[in-house]
Structures are given as C-alpha cells and as structure tokens.
Amino acid sequence: MAATARLAARARPLARPNPGVAALVVQHGRVIARGWTQAGGRPHAEAMGLAGLAPAALAEATLYVTLEPCAHESARGPSCADLILAARPARVVIGQLDPDPRTSGAGIARLQTAGIETRLLDDPASAASLVGFLTRQRAGRPWVTLKLAISLDGCIALADGTSQWITGETARAHVHAQRARHDAILVGGGTWRADAPRLDVRLPGLETRSPQRVVLTRGAAPDGVTAISSPEAIAGLDSVLHLYVEGGAETAAAFLAADLVDELHLYTAPILIGDGRRSLGALGLASLADAHGRWHLHERRQLGSDQFTAYLRSRNS
Incomplete structure (x- = not known):
C-alpha cells in the first residue's frame, strides 16, 4: 500500500478537481499493472490499472487502491466499483474510505456483496x-502549505525590502518543484504591488504546471489573478485542493493566526541580516505555552548551502 501511495504523486495536481488516486495490481508478489488518475480526473486509477488485463491474470490477483472505488454514476464514465466487479480480482485492499457521501462505504459494500474479498485500511501513507x-471534503477548504525563505536570524529581506536572493539556486529550484505540485499559489497584496511576482513554474519541462494565482487583498484582482479578502475565503477557491502560500510576512501571520496552515516549509539560508524585515507579523499569542505543541517535524534535507525543513500542524492542539 505504501508503494501505491507513492505512485499517487504522479496524479498531483493534474487530476484536479478529482483526487489523485493510485492503484497497483499484484499477482503472486509481483506487480503486473499500475495506474493513477489521469489529467482532468478521468480515467480513474482503477480503470488505468485494470485496462488490458485478462480475467485469468486477475483471478489470483490483488488490487491495491489508495481510495475507496467510486460507486456513483457519472456522465464521464462508469463507476470504479462496476469496473472492478466486471474484472473480478480475487481481492481488493483499500487505503482510505471515501468521505464523499455519494460513495462513502457504498463502493466497499458493492464489492463485498458480489463476493469479492475486500479489506479497508486506515493507511497513513494513503491519507x-x-x-x-x-x-x-472534511474541512471545506484546501490543504494549505506556507513557505518561508529566511536567514539564520529569521529575516526575509533587508530593511529596504530587498529579498533576491535569500536562498541559493538549489533551494529555489525546490520551491518551483513545490509550486508544480500545487493547484494555486497565494501572496499578499503588498507583495504583489511591490514585487509583481510571476508566481509560475520555471523548471524545464514543467512550465505548463504553473498554478492558479491568488492575491490576498481587499482591492480589485489583477488580470488573470483571483483576489480573496481574507484567509477564510480560501474555502471558495473552486477545484483547489492544495494551496501554496508564499507571503509576505503579514499574509503568513494572517494564515497562521487563523490556524489555516497545515504544513510549514522553511528554507533557511546560512546568512545573518540583522536589522532586516522579520519573517512573520503578530500571531496573537497570549503566552509561550500557546506556541508549544503545534508543530512536529515532517522532513529535513540539505539543498546546497541551505536547509529545508517541513513541519506538519498537530491538530490535537
């Protein structure tokens, strides 16, 4: 199942507005087919994985899929539960229950009623x-990743606002790769007016993966850009499952104060700025105790001379 979940990365973000699902077909310990949700959301992962397999190959095979097979009818194609029923694999292992009320539990029930051995896992990698x-589905908003490029002393720019470049080329390339994995990218109105950032992907071969551009502002939206007036308004960003917030300091603080940041990406350069612009504005903390227990380390790696650190929000605090 962990291998299936890793395969799902190929579907992100092209599968939107559908989830990026992956499927593996395994027979006698050997992967004989694989699939993931295609661009625009169709075909689904199960359809890709099962396509072209003979019934004899599936009779002793297990289908691993990260999300419960859909059970509802669609004008865009048959339900995955129907495809699996027609293919008749020996068993199906599912990483996560689908929270969509059109399917939730119904896909599993249909497979079990038809006599196909079906197992549901609460698999962290699939989740x-x-x-x-x-x-x-559960919170009514996209997953939010906040990115900050900072000096060792926590600055994002010189006192005059100069910020190009805090980090080196390797770290900047990593940021562009992260942009390519997101549906939309957001900056504050001050950053937009001061820097006119392109907010695109400039890695060779990935230029077409540039995300939708969003500005946090109470003013009018620039051409080709979506404007929202508050962090909470991200709920209205249609088809956006992953939102990448790049700043500046007040925008970052606004999202943190609203507790809307799920993942924090820090790119730390081995430089000292001193009297520079701080990476964050006020967060509204009443005590140091309120700052503890909110974040846990998820990933750390060296990018040239810079260090990348990712933290996940601990939602039990």
Whole structure:
C-alpha cells in the first residue's frame, strides 16, 4: 500500500478537481499493472490499472487502491466499483474510505456483496497522498502549505525590502518543484504591488504546471489573478485542493493566526541580516505555552548551502 501511495504523486495536481488516486495490481508478489488518475480526473486509477488485463491474470490477483472505488454514476464514465466487479480480482485492499457521501462505504459494500474479498485500511501513507482531497471534503477548504525563505536570524529581506536572493539556486529550484505540485499559489497584496511576482513554474519541462494565482487583498484582482479578502475565503477557491502560500510576512501571520496552515516549509539560508524585515507579523499569542505543541517535524534535507525543513500542524492542539 505504501508503494501505491507513492505512485499517487504522479496524479498531483493534474487530476484536479478529482483526487489523485493510485492503484497497483499484484499477482503472486509481483506487480503486473499500475495506474493513477489521469489529467482532468478521468480515467480513474482503477480503470488505468485494470485496462488490458485478462480475467485469468486477475483471478489470483490483488488490487491495491489508495481510495475507496467510486460507486456513483457519472456522465464521464462508469463507476470504479462496476469496473472492478466486471474484472473480478480475487481481492481488493483499500487505503482510505471515501468521505464523499455519494460513495462513502457504498463502493466497499458493492464489492463485498458480489463476493469479492475486500479489506479497508486506515493507511497513513494513503491519507497523506490524498490530503488535499480529504481536507476539502472534511474541512471545506484546501490543504494549505506556507513557505518561508529566511536567514539564520529569521529575516526575509533587508530593511529596504530587498529579498533576491535569500536562498541559493538549489533551494529555489525546490520551491518551483513545490509550486508544480500545487493547484494555486497565494501572496499578499503588498507583495504583489511591490514585487509583481510571476508566481509560475520555471523548471524545464514543467512550465505548463504553473498554478492558479491568488492575491490576498481587499482591492480589485489583477488580470488573470483571483483576489480573496481574507484567509477564510480560501474555502471558495473552486477545484483547489492544495494551496501554496508564499507571503509576505503579514499574509503568513494572517494564515497562521487563523490556524489555516497545515504544513510549514522553511528554507533557511546560512546568512545573518540583522536589522532586516522579520519573517512573520503578530500571531496573537497570549503566552509561550500557546506556541508549544503545534508543530512536529515532517522532513529535513540539505539543498546546497541551505536547509529545508517541513513541519506538519498537530491538530490535537
């Protein structure tokens, strides 16, 4: 199942507005087919994985899929539960229950009623691969990642606002790769007016993956850009499952104060700025105790001379 979840990364973000699901077909310990949700959301992962397999190959095979097969009818194609029933694999292992009320539990029930051995796991790797979809379904908003590029002393720019470049080329390339994995990218109105950032992907071969651009402002939206007036308004960003927030300091603080940041990406450069612009504005904390227990380390890696650290929000605090 962990391998299936890793495969799902190929579907992100092209599968939107559908979740990026992956499927593996395994026979006698050997992977004989695989699939993931295609661009625009169709075909689904199960359809890709089962396509072209003979019934004899499936009779002793297990289908692993990260999300419960859909059970509702669609004008865009048959339900995955129907496809699986027609293919008749020996068993189906599912990483996560689908929270969509059109399917939730119904896909599993149909497979079990038809006599196909079906097992539902609460698989963390599958949940992580589906985190944008699950957050949209359960919280009514996209999964939010906040990115900050800072000096060792916590600055994002010189006192005059100069910020190009805090980090080196390797770290900046990593940021562009992160942009390519997100549906939309957001900056504050001050950053937009001061820097006119392109907010695109400039990695060779990935230029077409540039995300939708969003500005946090009470003013009018620039051409080709979506404007929202508050962090909470991200709920209205249609088809956005993963939102990448790049700043500046007041915008970052606004999202943190609203407790809307799920993942924090810090790019720390080995430089000292001193009297520079701080990375965050006021967060509204009443005591140091309120700051503890909110974040846990998820990933750390070296990017040239810079260090990348990712933290996940601990939602039990």
